[in-house]
Amino acid sequence: MTDSPTFLRDLRVSYDLDALVESSAPADPLELFQLWIEDALAHDLPEPNAMTLATLGLDGAPSARTVLLKGLDERGFHFFTNYESRKGQEISANPHAALTFLWTQRHHQVGVRGTISKLPRQDAESYFNSRPLGHQLGAWVSEQSSVIPGREWLESRQAEMEARFGEGPIECPPFWGGYTLLPTEIEFWQGRVSRLHDRLRYRRVDSTWIMERLSP
Ligand SMILES: Cc1cc2nc3c(=O)[nH]c(=O)nc-3n(C[C@H](O)[C@H](O)[C@H](O)COP(=O)(O)O)c2cc1C
Numbered sequence: 001m002t003d004s005p006t007f008l009r010d011l012r013v014s015y016d017l018d019a020l021v022e023s024s025a026p027a028d029p030l031e032l033f034q035l036w037i038e039d040a041l042a043h044d045l046p047e048p049n050a051m052t053l054a055t056l057g058l059d060g061a062p063s064a065r066t067v068l069l070k071g072l073d074e075r076g077f078h079f080f081t082n083y084e085s086r087k088g089q090e091i092s093a094n095p096h097a098a099l100t101f102l103w104t105q106r107h108h109q110v111g112v113r114g115t116i117s118k119l120p121r122q123d124a125e126s127y128f129n130s131r132p133l134g135h136q137l138g139a140w141v142s143e144q145s146s147v148i149p150g151r152e153w154l155e156s157r158q159a160e161m162e163a164r165f166g167e168g169p170i171e172c173p174p175f176w177g178g179y180t181l182l183p184t185e186i187e188f189w190q191g192r193v194s195r196l197h198d199r200l201r202y203r204r205v206d207s208t209w210i211m212e213r214l215s216p
Contacts, residue, residue, distance in 0.1 A: 015107040015191025019199035021212075022211065029186040029202035029209055030072065032112060036188070037091055040103040052100040053181075055090040055116075063090065069101075071126060076182040077121060078119060080092065082128055082144035084175050091116050107191030112183050119178030128172035136170040137161050187214070 003200035023105065026032050049069040057063045065087065071078035077099060082088060099112040128136060141157045148154060183204065192200040197216035202209045 004049065013107075013191075014193065015195075015197065016193050017107045018190055019192065020188055020190035020200055022200065022213065024209065025200055026187075027209065027211070029183070029211075032188060033186065034072070036106075036108055036110060037101070040105075040106060040108070042104075045103055045105060046106055048103060049206070050101075051077075052102075053087065054098040055087050056095055056096060057090055058092045062215065063087070070178070071180075074120070076114060076180040078178055078180045080124065080176070080178045082142065082176050083118075083137070085144035087145075089110070091179065099181060106207075109189040110185040111185075111189070112181065113185040114181045114183040116179050116181045119180050121177065122170075126170045126179035127178065128176070129169075129183075130203070133168055136168075136172075137165065139173050139176045140165070140170065192216075 021154055026035075047068070050066050051069050052064050053067050054064040056060050063086065067079040067081060067087075069077055071081055095113065095115045095117065098115050099109075099110075101110040103109075128139070136205045137158065141154060159177050185201065185203050187199060187201040192198055195216060199214040199216055201212050203212065204210075
């Protein structure tokens with residue numbers, strides 16, 4: 001790689017779609033989150049439930065990847081994955097984590113901090129059983145995050161699992177399931193003109209949420 005491509009420094013968007021003000025923000029941040037994700041859905045944004053999940057690596061350095069939000073309730077933000085993956089191992093060692101949602105066409109970002117715990121087996125099985133057969137098989141095929149010799153290895157494991165399960169049903173693997181992140185802090189970012197964005201942060205203190213405005 002030589003010089004940095006010059007187009008990067010000239011890429012910028014003017015944020016002017018909306019405002020986020022204390023007087024109309026709900027007292028419950030989950031209510032606002034729901035409004036924003038429904039807004040993203042209503043505007044046909046691709047994969048509005050995609051979120052960046054940041055965890056703490058076993059070496060103390062952060063790691064991040066995208067996962068899909070598959071549920072939201074009083075237990076928190078739910079996602080499903082392989083418990084033996086890198087993220088799974090990192091969560092076992094340190095349950096503190098962060099999520100970021102970016103709905104760029106709406107000039108919206110949401111950041112969440114909290115602690116992760118496993119969802120009950122029943123949630124994993126119920127979600128797993130709702131997935132297409134190929135996705136279910138994929139969960140058995142992939143030793144997620146481990147180094148593999150090549151694509152062929154994956155394809156031969158797939159053939160092996162196809163032979164094992166046939167037409168199904170395919171049971172939920174014991175190493176696969178759900179997590180939920182229980183939020184302690186949720187920040188809503190609304191892009192505004194001249195980079196003077198609105199940032200409202202909700203912090204959970206005991207059982208109530210405190211709302212504060214942060215400088216952009
Ligand atoms: C849009 C998108 C959605 C994804 N959703 C999931 C998901 O819900 N669960 C999952 O385990 N991996 C998902 N992935 C793959 C992860 O980003 C990641 O590659 C994988 O989970 C391994 O991460 P790890 O090695 O850090 O554990 C998704 C990737 C993308 C790009």
